[in-house]
Amino acid sequence: MVEFVGRPFFSCRSCRNPVALADDILSKKFHAKSGPAYMFANAMNVVLGRTQDRQLITGVFAVAGIHCSNCHEEMGWKYVRAYDPKQKYKEGRFIIELSKIVKEY
Template identity: 65%
Template sequence: MAETATYNHPLFSCRICQNPIALRDDLLSKRFLAKSGRAYLFGHAMNVVVGKKEDRKLMTGTFSVADIFCSKCGQELGWKYVKAYDPSQKYKEGGFIIEIAKILKEY
């Protein structure tokens, strides 16, 4: 049985199962859009399963991305930027887009 970590910082968790997904300290931007609407860009995410990578045409260009899912309940949360083909978008590489509708902010 895995131990549950105790967090001293605000964090975001899965709306369905409350599995911790990302720390507030890893939030890079609140100005993104995803399938269900507004989304956040995080530099790091935890307790997620990364799916198969694929090239996808998004609003700011073509990227190699992989959908991400909650490791506890399997809810699709957003995607991970694997590769940006446009040099001006390289800052997104390795980042995680997580849909606001899929997470809760906890303290």
């Protein structure tokens, strides 16, 4: 279990299950279905859905939806594969919609 004392983190807005550390934010410039989203290096307490190819703003990617492991709320996606070599840095990263999370201290 990750130690949260003194470290801000984000939790599921529906059930308050911790899903990502604030320290793991890589970018705040992403957009998802419900609006703004953050890219995280890591996520925890999430379940991956089936991997599928999806056309996104920056190209085609193999992505897997992510859901809260507690309440099963859809939260965003994980980049599994980038077909464009310029987008490879996204592989293994998580996009989490801001409307689905709340910052905790």
